Amino acid sequence: MRIIYKNGNIIVENVEDFELSQTLECGQCFRYDKIGDNDYIIVAMNKMLHIKQEGKTLILYETTEEEYRNIWEDYFDLKTDYGVIKKILLEKDDKIKDAIETQGGIRILNQDFDEVLMSFIISQNQQIPRIRKIISEICERYGDEAGTYNDKTYYTFPDKKKLALISEEEYRECKTGFRASYLYGAAQLLADGSINGEELRGFSREEAEQKLTSIRGVGKKVADCTLLFGLGFKAAFPIDVWVKRIMEELYFGKEVKKEVIQEYAGKSFGEWGGYAQQYLFAYVRGNKSKNKKNKEN
Numbered sequence: 001m002r003i004i005y006k007n008g009n010i011i012v013e014n015v016e017d018f019e020l021s022q023t024l025e026c027g028q029c030f031r032y033d034k035i036g037d038n039d040y041i042i043v044a045m046n047k048m049l050h051i052k053q054e055g056k057t058l059i060l061y062e063t064t065e066e067e068y069r070n071i072w073e074d075y076f077d078l079k080t081d082y083g084v085i086k087k088i089l090l091e092k093d094d095k096i097k098d099a100i101e102t103q104g105g106i107r108i109l110n111q112d113f114d115e116v117l118m119s120f121i122i123s124q125n126q127q128i129p130r131i132r133k134i135i136s137e138i139c140e141r142y143g144d145e146a147g148t149y150n151d152k153t154y155y156t157f158p159d160k161k162k163l164a165l166i167s168e169e170e171y172r173e174c175k176t177g178f179r180a181s182y183l184y185g186a187a188q189l190l191a192d193g194s195i196n197g198e199e200l201r202g203f204s205r206e207e208a209e210q211k212l213t214s215i216r217g218v219g220k221k222v223a224d225c226t227l228l229f230g231l232g233f234k235a236a237f238p239i240d241v242w243v244k245r246i247m248e249e250l251y252f253g254k255e256v257k258k259e260v261i262q263e264y265a266g267k268s269f270g271e272w273g274g275y276a277q278q279y280l281f282a283y284v285r286g287n288k289s290k291n292k293k294n295k296e297n
Contacts (some may be wrong), residue, residue: 001078004067010060017082019105021055026106026282027284028229030119030132031139031157043139045071045112048147048154059219065084077107085275093268095250095275099283106278109229114190115157115195116230117212120222121182142166164191166295182217189215197231205233228274237273275290
């Protein structure tokens with residue numbers, strides 16, 4: 001890659017194995033607005049960013065070189081060679097080939113732990129548009145102003161101190177439903193240090209999962225999403241209805257329990273499980289969208 005600082009913007013040239021739209025819209029993050037073709041406003045790491053992709057070139061508008069190096073390079077995982085990862089996965093299992101070929105621009109974002117945990121508690125039994133709406137409501141009410149674009153103001157995700165001051169009823173007012181009590185409880189644990197992302201990064205994956213699932217309202221799937229997107233445990237393999245469906249279709253030919261899929265993924269994909277999961281998740285959701293359009297036409 002070649003990195004250029006020009007007219008107040010960061011331009012990253014020759015970016016391989018990266019598609020901005022696939023990365024942002026594959027279900028791993030929820031704070032983005034699409035404003036054009038491969039052109040987005042995102043809010044992450046307490047910053048608002050306007051980012052656009054043109055071919056193999058990324059343009060990060062109004063961004064300093066220091067901010068790029070300290071935040072966005074790691075956030076978008078731009079130092080990782082995904083070509084190598086895809087090659088390893090294909091050598092392990094050729095059944096994932098179509099998923100990788102169609103969704104190969106996905107990169108796993110390195111996100112803020114607190115935001116990931118709270119966001120995936122909200123995500124339970126919800127579709128992505130609704131999850132995004134709820135999180136946006138919480139940010140607008142309790143976050144700080146991050147910036148403005150085209151007369152729209154964007155807000156940061158509230159820090160742990162502010163999250164802890166939100167009452168259960170206030171969480172419910174943000175349309176979180178039964179998750180309100182889970183969010184309130186988790187926020188208290190984050191604020192008093194009982195749950196600490198930096199500490200969990202020093203745990204084994206099994207220990208970190210055990211700690212996360214001790215939180216009321218955090219089951220296996222939410223814990224795995226938090227491990228993968230918020231703590232950097234790339235072997236984590238979250239299983240929802242989409243992943244369960246595609247795994248059954250490709251590998252089992254029948255309905256099986258999630259535990260069976262989890263064991264298979266661990267043996268087959270190993271430390272690369274999180275990458276495989278993202279390719280498969282985006283692939284099966286993409287196929288459903290195509291099938292729906294075909295039926296409508």
